[in-house]
Amino acid sequence: MHVALKIWRYDADSGDRELRDYEIEAPEWACLLDVLDLIKDQQDGTLAYRKSCRMMICGSCGMRMDGRAVLACKERMLPIVERGHVPVISAMGNMPIVKDRSSRSSRRT
């Protein structure tokens, strides 16, 4: 399937933010996390986000899709693509953004 996304990018050095468009071919079983992986691999190695278990238990890939908090490993993209929708992906709220999809998550200062 052909997936289109808009991703809020954040440059840690300059502090610049930019909503960037991405399009990529993905298998129909892909979830949002799989799509981000394909983009990072094939189009933009600087895209930053956390991931680990990819089975809804660890919480690493928490981010926002159209303003709603989601686990990227849980959100199947097929129904979104079938609706012709282009979701906007951004970092979790409540904590300062480190880079792209990654908010600060730890006690570290």
Added chain:
Amino acid sequence: MEAKHDVLIVGAGCAGMRAAIEAFDAGADVALLSKIHPVRSHSGAAEGGINAALGNASEDDPEKHAFDTVKGSDYLGDQDAIEVLCNEAPDDVYQLEHWGAVFSRTEDGRIAQRPFGAAGEPRTAYAADITGHVLVHVLYEQVMKRDIQTYEEYFAWQLVINDDRCQGVIAWDLLNGGLKTIGAKTVILATGGAGRLYVGTTNAYACTGDGMTMALRAGVPLKDMEMMQFHPTTLAPTGILITEGTRGEGAYLLNSEGDRFLERYAPNAMELASRDVISRAEQTEIDEGRGVDGNVLLDMRHLGAEKIIERLHGTRELAMTYAGVDPIHDPIPVRPGAHYHMGGVDTDLDGRTELEGLYAAGECACVSVHGANRLGGNALMETITYGKRAGRHAADWALTHTTIEVPESVEADAERDLKILLDRTDGERPWSIRNELAETMHENFGVFRKEDQMREQGEIVSGLRERYEHVVVEDKGDVFNNDLTQALELGFLLELAQCMVVCGLARKESRGAHARPYDYPDRDDENYLRHTLVRWIAEAPVLDWKPVTMTKWQPMERTY
């Protein structure tokens, strides 16, 4: 040097955190270092439970537990290590309970125990089907309570070896960038497995064998690396885990003809035979045309909605999300997937490696408790019991030794090597190498192994390693550069793959997870009742052997 500690633990899953707590309570200055937040560790994805002979569901004792484990290991497990595990397990589980682990209960309020594969008694304590998640959180509470320093999102890359001792770790600071050296009198590796060697795996993205390869590069041998367990019930296409607890609760495995095919492979234990036996049975059914789109079917409909929702709630959610199937109404398509490395860093009963000051515990270690095939529920138990033992010994050693010295040249060498990688702008990015490695390992080093395929895999991995020498990291930034850490992880995986192939070719028999039905279909105790050892010498794996420790059980025919 950034900081110094008595005991530095790399990896903050169950083994790492249990080691940290024990070392702290022994009076040591302890720190944890992990590339992800501790509660995101893959221990948290363990579902089914933790084995201890509590005797709450039947007459049970540690000796029965030990025998089941020895037999399950296809006699490759070291029996002294297994006896230690099984004897200490009950107290270690009660310790977790006292710390607040919310185990599922019997009617009269004791810790409930469910049947599990190849276990003679219902011995697996559990918290519904999220046991690992519960344990990770309980251990993290104890870490917080002790205010143990945690280097979160530090990616450990190299061990510091000086004066023939391990004296710390060099890590990449993910949040801020830059290499940081943490000195330590003792280092405990607790970095988990390397399931990412395979395209279909239950393992998290984080499971890239970091600790195993760091030890290997430091001259420490790895043991039984050919022994990769394939779990019988994983979801296509990516290998997400469906717990053995489903079969513990009574689920059936069916082929395309609706037969409970295990009748023909394990007529007594049926769905509760050991994992190697069931994975081979499934693969045979699939290969002989009795599969369903490359899967068999896990049927739990007869358990009823109430039991499924109460005890297997997480499993139901996984099946609905990733397979589009509600197991209350339909069977789940499942197939074997890479799950657990029985092999790992060679250690003694206190987690000590050959290198002074270096310890290992949990999946990244090989004591060896699991031998050629691990029993479900024994991995979590090993993380707790051997995490505790490694933590205690490392603390005792550290408290009687005083100096930490990291020569400037060690840090300078690491900086130089990293700069070479980051400065490279022209060449291939790592992802296609990573994908080819995972696909070919699955194809050529899977449930069944053939001599020619293993040889071919050795050549493939050599070729991939050559390509890796010229790999390019696209992200040159300091902040959250996981483009860099993913490239370093691939380097870890490639060396492990080469070790596995060398060990697999050398073991000319079928034992546990290492099945060679085409040329060596039988177990050969005369020649191969011994561990493979592999060392890294001049950029290549070199094979050696090590005897198996036997205490009271002589090898017998293994049927279920």
